[in-house]
Amino acid sequence: MADEATERAAVLDAIERIATRIERERSALTELDSAIGDADHGGNMARGWRAAADAVADLDDPDPATMVKTAGKTLLSEVGGASGPLYGGSLVFASTALDDGITAETAVAFAETYLEKVQDRGDASVGDKTMVDALVPAVHTFKKSIEVDDLPPAEALAKAVDAAERGVEFTVPIRAAKGRASYLGWRSVGHQDPGATSTLFIMEELLAAAQAELDTEIEAVDATSPTVPEEEAAED
Amino acid sequence: MVGLVVVSHSRTAAEGIAEVAAEMGGDTVIEPVGGDGQGGLGTVADAIADAIEAADDGDGVVVLVDLGSAVMNAEVAIELSGVDAVIADAPVLEGAVNAAVAATSPTATLESVREQAEAARDVNKR
Numbered sequence: 001m002a003d004e005a006t007e008r009a010a011v012l013d014a015i016e017r018i019a020t021r022i023e024r025e026r027s028a029l030t031e032l033d034s035a036i037g038d039a040d041h042g043g044n045m046a047r048g049w050r051a052a053a054d055a056v057a058d059l060d061d062p063d064p065a066t067m068v069k070t071a072g073k074t075l076l077s078e079v080g081g082a083s084g085p086l087y088g089g090s091l092v093f094a095s096t097a098l099d100d101g102i103t104a105e106t107a108v109a110f111a112e113t114y115l116e117k118v119q120d121r122g123d124a125s126v127g128d129k130t131m132v133d134a135l136v137p138a139v140h141t142f143k144k145s146i147e148v149d150d151l152p153p154a155e156a157l158a159k160a161v162d163a164a165e166r167g168v169e170f171t172v173p174i175r176a177a178k179g180r181a182s183y184l185g186w187r188s189v190g191h192q193d194p195g196a197t198s199t200l201f202i203m204e205e206l207l208a209a210a211q212a213e214l215d216t217e218i219e220a221v222d223a224t225s226p227t228v229p230e231e232e233a234a235e236d
Numbered sequence: 237m238v239g240l241v242v243v244s245h246s247r248t249a250a251e252g253i254a255e256v257a258a259e260m261g262g263d264t265v266i267e268p269v270g271g272d273g274q275g276g277l278g279t280v281a282d283a284i285a286d287a288i289e290a291a292d293d294g295d296g297v298v299v300l301v302d303l304g305s306a307v308m309n310a311e312v313a314i315e316l317s318g319v320d321a322v323i324a325d326a327p328v329l330e331g332a333v334n335a336a337v338a339a340t341s342p343t344a345t346l347e348s349v350r351e352q353a354e355a356a357r358d359v360n361k362r
Contacts, residue, residue, distance in 0.1 A: 040278070076312065077282040080272045082305035085281055085312040121308055180304060 004063070006213060007102050011067045012056060014209035019053035021205045022046050022198065032194040036181035040081060041194040048079035048088070064102055068110075069095035082122070082179060083195065086131065090117040102214075104146045104153045111160075115139045122178060129176035129188060131195035134167035138203060154210045161203050168196045238339045238349045239265040239291030241321075242332050243284055243301045243310055247271035253300075253329045261336025267291040270306075279306045284313035288321050296320040296346035298339075298353055300332045322346060324353035331356040 022029070023046045030042030052071040056062075059070060068091055075088030094114040098106050115135050124130045126137075141163035145156035171193035179195075181188045240257065244250040250268035258266055269287035272278030284299075291297045297319055299310050307323065314321045324331050331353040338344055338352035 038277075040272075040276075044272075044278075077280065080278040080280040080305075080309070082308055085305070085308040089281070089308075089312045121311065 004101070007064050008062065008067070010102070010209055010213035011064045013213050014206050015049075015053045015056050015067070015071055017205040017209050018202050019046075019049040021201050022049045025198070025201055029194050029198055032192055032197055035191040036176065036184055036188045037194060038081075038180055041083065041198065044079045044081055044083055045087075045198055048075045048084070051075075051078045063099075065095045065098040068098055083198075086118055086122055086195070089121060090114045093117045104156070107153055108143050108146055111139045111142050124178045127174060128178040129171050129174050129181060129193050129196075130178050131193070131199045133171050133174075133193065134164040134196035134199045134203075137163035137167045138199075154207070154214060157203075157207045157210055161200070161207050164196075164200045164203050168192060168200050171196045237264065237293060238295050238344055238346055239267070239293060239297040240332060240335050240339065240349075241267045241269060241284065241287045241291050241297055241299045241310075242328065243279060243287075243299060243306045244268075244270040244328060245277045245279060245302055245306060249302070253332050256329060257332035257336040260333055262340040264336045264339040265291045265293070266332070266336060279309040281309040281312040281316060284310055285316040288313055288317045288319050292317075292319040292321070296322070298335050298346065298349045299323045300326060300328045300335065300353060302328045320346060322350050324350045326353040326356045327359075330359050 026042040026046040028042070029045060030039055033039050033041035052074040055074045056067050056070050059067060072088045072091030072095060075091065076084050079088060091114065094110050094117060097110040097113050100106055118135060119132055122130060122132065124132045126133055138160040142156050142160035145151040145159045146153065172191065173189060175186055176182045176184065176188035242250045242254045244253065247270040250270035254266040254268040267287040267290050269283050270279060273280050273283060288297050288299065299321055301307050301310050301323060310323050324335060334356045335349050335353035338349045
């Protein structure tokens with residue numbers, strides 16, 4: 001586990017990266033949402049994440065759980081619509097999983113709690129053409145990569161991002177059963193879900209932050225171990 | 237006395253519905269809330285939580301909602317507020333009128349007001 005200062009830097013970096021990315025994707029998200037929704041996803045999310053990044057940066061000497069909780073609360077008050085409670089409310093709820101800092105174990109607990117809250121709040125299942133279609137495969141892949149395959153967290157997160165990406169693609173051909181898009185029925189077919197898409201963007205930025213902040217820490221700790229497996233080294 | 241909160245994506249709609257319900261509701265406190273806080277359509281959990289607190293005098297609050305995310309934001313607002321509040325699964329205007337009338341009864345409870353609001357689901361227009 002990384003020390004407190006590294007964790008704090010990683011969380012701050014992650015939220016800042018997410019805010020910047022969502023700002024950059026603002027019109028792309030709005031375009032997706034104008035096809036099957038009310039065209040406010042890009043604007044709402046960009047406003048919310050910018051406010052969240054600013055609020056977290058203003059915190060005095062915070063721990064990771066407080067930082068995530070603050071981001072969630074800010075999203076809740078700034079984003080509105082369904083995205084406020086789904087993204088913000090779920091972050092607030094899941095933040096307590098990080099009370100003991102960020103480890104592989106608490107990260108899995110955080111991801112599972114977040115998913116649980118999103119599904120519970122939105123009453124959505126896989127195949128409803130929502131963010132759940134990206135989240136479910138991502139969280140399951142993350143958990144399996146850590147608990148069964150014993151991968152380091154950043155590698156597990158990379159696999160989860162892959163899974164989320166396939167989940168986003170899966171939303172294109174299916175018919176919406178939840179949210180505003182469900183009013184469109186078959187006309188929602190052929191459009192990519194905006195919530196699944198922004199969920200993927202967020203996960204990609206989490207990965208970038210984990211690789212930039214936490215991996216260097218992990219490498220520094222492992223600096224004494226050989227970088228090439230011994231068998232391969234012997235063949236050279 | 238049980239209080240009421242009317243949540244609509246449109247602040248104007250929420251105010252109008254509260255106005256109609258108040259005509260039948262005597263002293264019932266009816267708080268309208270709605271809009272995205274930026275002058276547009278939408279619902280925001282924080283604003284709903286404030287309305288719930290304003291409508292509560294200790295006997296609880298029945299929350300009437302319109303579409304989709306209004307339900308989700310009202311659920312979060314109830315958790316945020318810590319007030320004994322419930323969402324009525326009812327059409328927002330008819331439910332608000334029924335609830336306002338029910339709240340004037342001397343024996344009204346949170347449950348009886350919610351039940352009356354939900355009875356509005358069966359109202360036929362003709």
